[in-house]
Amino acid sequence: MNLSPDQIIFWQLGFIKLNATIVSTWAVILVLVLSSMLITHKLSTHLHRSRWQNLLEVVVINISKQIEDVxxxxxxxxxxxxxxxxxxxAISALGTVFPGFEPATGSLSTTAALALCVFIAVPLYGIQEQGLASYLASYTKPTFIMLPFNIISEISRTLALAVRLFGNMMSGAMIIGILVSITPFLFPIVMTVLGLLTGIVQAYIFFILATVYIAAATSTIKPKANGS
Amino acid sequence: MLIDWFTVLAQVINFLILAWLLKRFLYRPILNAIDAREKRIASALADADKKSVEAEQQRNEFVHKNAVFDAQQTTRTNQLSAEVKTERARLFDEVRQQSDDLRVKLQLALKNEQLSLQDALSQRAREEVFNIVRKVLNDLAQASLEEQIVLVFLQRFKTISVEEKAAFKLAFQSLMPTNKTPLVVRTGFTLTEEQRAQIESTIKHTLGYDDNDAIAFAFVIDSTVVSGIEISANGQKVAWSISDYLTSLAKGVDQILQSLVHVESKAQSNSEGDSEGNNLDNSLDNSQINHKAKSQNETTVINDANDAIPTNKTEKGRNETRG
Structure with a gap:
């Protein structure tokens, strides 16, 4: 039994290897992009529109709304x-209903990659929004002494992001695997349903945390204004 | 080792590619579509608002126009009804006036007809009466009457006024010496010698001549001088005859008849105008018909009366009346 889909390697050439993580990621990318292309290929700007377009609109609008709410x-x-x-x-989590599908998010490499993306994106957005000096100055808030703690918090939260997602996704897969070996039929199904829920919740948590980090970095509210 | 760094790198790239692809194929088109639709809805709403405002304006305008139109209609109706009323009253007056005029004309024509008939009758009666009187007097003019006539005439001649006397003498003198035109004495009967001498001497004395003065007298018998005598010289005339009395009598009778007719016609037209002016409004047509019928009856009667008299006499009577 593999702890991570990274360990399922289809093809390898030295450092370069094609494992299940990358393949399932590609599959998810393919599904998302192809369905998006199919649906947005003929979008209606009229009041009457297709169900799929409605679905995508609901998804996009709600994500946008959540970002705004944060x-x-x-x-x-x-x-x-x-x-x-x-x-x-979310799609990776939902994909677990298909037998044989190894969610890419069950690999610490993937979650680390995503956490790394967030780790890089937060300062980029922060600098873009309030300028380099202002962004760097935010690490010394409220006092200069807080600088190391801020940096530590920056790194630790990135780690937390990666490990949290990995742990949840991996644990789900692991539990199902263990249960299948103990009680073959009923419990794995229940746990799969639970895994779907957990996956969606994790997706939401990861997304919301990333949003909150970016929001905190791009916030232009000055402490002076707060203090007064 | 749970983390494979190549996989991490690959996943980062994968994720970035996914983000770019989704942005390209999902978010942008969907957001564009939503924006376009929202814009469309907003414009539709704005258009609807605009149209609603326009409709409201038009409705107000329409209501206003309706009100104005109603007011105009009411005014026009009132005006028309007033005009109709006035016109009706005017037409009634006109018709009344015309009927009055016609009635008066008709009555006048009837009256004239009647009068001319009366005139003709009275004229004829008078003529007859005078002819008879004249004839009777001629027949009765015997010697004693003639003597009496001569006496009366002479008496009258003596008592003529001084001015008349002077005028007569002047005329007589202007006549006398130049041409020996005699002084004409007309009588309706034959005078005796004695009567002639008496007349000559009276005239001479009255005019202040002597008996011996040679004045020529011409005695003429004229039947038109009914039982009378007249002397005339160069425009001056002294006369006495029964014919004079008859003539003045005829004049008197004529005058009395004329005045009677005048007063009567006036009174009649007045009384008719008064009585019919009051209840003319609604019974106009009826009264016209009645009058027509009445006048037709009268005309018939008159025509009957006319028929009873010879036509030439009637015509003559009318002419004389008008003259």
Missing amino acids: GLKHPHHYLAFLGSLFLFI
Whole structure:
């Protein structure tokens, strides 16, 4: 039994290897992009529109709304990054209903990669929004002494992001695997249903946390204004 | 080792590609479609608002126009009814006036007809009466009457006024010396010698001549001088005859008849105008018909009366009346 889909390797050439993580990621990318292309290929701007278009609109609008609720003023600007995070994690979790599908998010490499993306995206967005100096200065808030703690918190939360998602996704797969060996029929199904729920919740958590981090980094509210 | 760094790198790239692809194929088109639809809905709503405002405006305008139209209609109706009323009253007056005029004309024509008939009758009666009187007097003019006539005439001649006397003498003198035109004495009967001498001497004395003065007298018998005598010289005339009395009598009778007719016609037209002016409004047509019928009856009667008299006499009577 593999702890991670990374260990299922289809093809390898030295450092380069094609494992189940990458393949399932490609599969998810393919599904998402192809279905998007199919549905948005003939979008209706009229009041009457197809069900699939409605579904996509609901998804996009709700993601956008969540981003806005968290406190980002221009949700469309962050939609590509944050929305993709959520959709990728959610679809990977939902894909577990298909037998033989190994969710990419069950690999610590994938979650680390996503956490790394967030780790890089947060300062980028922060600098883009409030300038380099202002962004760097935010690490010294409220006092200069807080600088190391801020940096530690930055790194630790990234780690937490990666490990949390990995742990949840992996545990789900692991539990199902163990239960299958103990009680073949009933419990694995229940746990799969539970796993779907957990997957969606994790996707939402990852997405919301990333949004909150970006929102915190791009926040232009000055402590002076707060203090007064 | 749970983390495979190549896989991490690959997943980062994968994720970035996924983000780019989704942005390209999902978010942008969907957001564009939503924006377009929202814009469309907004414009539709704005259009609807605009149309609603326009409709409201048009409705107000329509209501206003309706009100104005109603007011105009009411005014026009009132005006028309007033005009109709006035016109009706005017037409009634006109018709009444015309009927009055016609009635008066008709009555006048009837009256004239009647009068001319009366005139003709009275004229004829008078003529007959005078002819008879004249004839009777001629027949009765015996010697004693003639003597009496001569006496009366002479008496009258003596008592003529001084001015008349002077005028007569002047005329007589202007006549006398130049041409020996005699002083004409007309009588309706033959005078005796004695009567002639008496007349000559009276005239001479009255005019202040002597008996011996040679004045030529011409005695003429004229049947038109009914039982009378007249002397005339160069426009001056002194006369006495029964014919004079008859003539003045005829004049008197004529005058009395004329005045009677005048007063009668006036009174009649007045009384008719008064009585019919009051209840003319609604019974106009009826009264016209009645009058017509009445006048037709009268005309018939008159025509009957006319038929009873010879036509030439009637015509003559009318002409004389008008003259």
